[in-house]
Amino acid sequence: MKTVVLSAGDELILGQTVDTNSAWLSAELILHGGLPLYHKTVGDSVSAIAEAIREAAGAADLVIVSGGLGPTADDVTRQALSMVLGRPLALDPESLMAIRRFFEVLGRTMPEPNRIQAMHPEGTRMLPNPWGTAPGIAAEVGDSRVYLLPGVPREMKGMFQCHVVPWLDGVSGRHIATESLTTFGAGESVVAQALGELMARDRNPMVGTTVSGGEVTVRIRSESADRETALRERDATVEEVRKRLAEWVVSSGGTGLVEVTIHLARKAGRQVVTAESCTGGWIAKMLTDVPGASDIYRGGWVVYANALKESLLGVPRAMIEHDGSVSEAVAAAMAAEALRRSGADYALAVTGIAGPGGGSDAKPMGTVWIAVAGMDGGTMRTTCRKWVFPGDREMVRLRAAKTAINMLRLALLGKGEACA
């Protein structure tokens, strides 16, 4: 099925915001049998959006438009669709009620401008949005199905899964079986090299990779006229991918590294604390991003200044002076003290040089020591490892935080040695 992805927004066309929706939508559309023809981004102009919809509907069977459904004067995607269809906007009382309720739950009154969000061109269908105030709209433009979705990525993704995927799966005559494997520890090009000919464009099942937050996801998409074949061929390819990527595979089904690690700790009934220097709270933030993290995560320290490493965690000043704050000794001491002072089962400690300043020949920017201390019977066992992460400050910090969590995951799996 030919598809076009459109985005509307002055912030996109003026270059103030990078459009991440189109890439996400394309990857998802492909999984569900879509063939993306092009992406197009236009500003918040009724005529530009209308022309883009008309053009896309002429070329494709399915058009997804994200953005421009907000309550402000520059949100004009619904007006553009109205112009394309030659039908006026009408108020949908049910949507208006839902929007009012959305505000009521927050203890607020719906601002008058939000009323426009309950309007849609006559003869089109409103799509409820449980994540925000902007319902989507489904319409037929000529022979093409057109979906208007909100531009906020979280809402757009929910609306796509909730409203577009069922339609796609319904109209496609083919059977599609997908799987995704989350990997950590190898860059995308290393993964691609290991996958080799599996990634050929014309292969079925198709194998592709996407990168996000330091994790490389391998997507497998198998297509066949019958369901059994689609599933069998998918499973064979998944097995081959697992064999080639071996130790890098963290999970299947889209579960990320952090969720997997929390799940493992919960299953084992273990409590975790953190002691962070260069990651500055990011590990704690990643863990507590996950609802229910309190089952396994107790808290910890951010010892960004060396004085706090000493005063809060008792890292000896002499050690910091002799070995430097970015050293195996300091990482190990941070982890051991965090474990001792909290009474937890595992402590993660990170100290490194995130840059842009602070590097030297001996310890270049990106140098990070990570320690995992754990109670094994009544004995404390600590695994330390030095890493030199490429990239800028953000990349180094992200890689350091995720690598620490991955070291905890390996420790929970009894593979602590694997990172020694």
Place this chain on the structure above:
Amino acid sequence: MKTVVLSAGDELILGQTVDTNSAWLSAELILHGGLPLYHKTVGDSVSAIAEAIREAAGAADLVIVSGGLGPTADDVTRQALSMVLGRPLALDPESLMAIRRFFEVLGRTMPEPNRIQAMHPEGTRMLPNPWGTAPGIAAEVGDSRVYLLPGVPREMKGMFQCHVVPWLDGVSGRHIATESLTTFGAGESVVAQALGELMARDRNPMVGTTVSGGEVTVRIRSESADRETALRERDATVEEVRKRLAEWVVSSGGTGLVEVTIHLARKAGRQVVTAESCTGGWIAKMLTDVPGASDIYRGGWVVYANALKESLLGVPRAMIEHDGSVSEAVAAAMAAEALRRSGADYALAVTGIAGPGGGSDAKPMGTVWIAVAGMDGGTMRTTCRKWVFPGDREMVRLRAAKTAINMLRLALLGKGEACA
């Protein structure tokens, strides 16, 4: 000058890579008098790229195409231009020499496939690329100027500055003046309501808003035939926007809330610590995202479990039992103890219910107590405030973290009372 930005690449259209080039190019084009009409992304197909170039050249005065100038079989942008112009590719001996030299410098021989990079449609001009092996190409398609640039962001940016900007600055007749104001504390629809008719689509200067990470940015763009008028009208609109948004305006020029707050603390020579419960390290992470945060940020505690509020920060168990962990008393105690134990000048403390679970009628999800403790002479002064943030777990945590930082900003400005 009307401009179109095109991107070519299967990795883009398949959603494997997010297109960051188009946003960057648009922002730069606007600075140099360009008026972006649309962005379009197509796959590595000669006919799709050719059609996109033809369409863009029909609509715009300037077309920038990035991507598809590499040495491999799927790099076909030069062939597409050749098809559009109806002129065959010819070898440019000078470019071939430059490519050979590029490899020689690296101690390697030019691989044969790279020869294609020295070819361009007859009658077009090669643009030297000192950053890589892919020269760009400049051509006239009808009345439109078309530039082909490499897709690698670093090379694309260099080539744009080196070859496109001088041409743009030479031909542009209009003057454009822009400004952006960062605001915090009001949602986008509230800001839009306050701006009212200033946001009319046909107004010059034009006023628009974008949201990112809980901050609403107001953009002002003034256009005129002469520079003085463009600047004067921009400044008048900026003043009016500032008047209407008053206390919500954090900064101008694109500086975010966190950077502004760090700057204020640095100027005042103040040191900050944090004690976080529901934000779980996110405040620490936000502060340490900024290079040089170590000037003002020392570190702190993540006391996610109540037991750690007691053992690490000495919050009395009786207080937690009597008032609840989400209470004014606990927030104030966390801030006071964090300040006392660290010897810093300011401590931020946050305790709340981020959800999805944990809410009650008396303390619904989104309830957050934030305390800022500061040393005023030799006396500790603490400001506490209760908030009920809308949205899901991520939104509540983000709003809580940013609001805490904003309360610190107000305290640094001597406006601590404003949040009482």
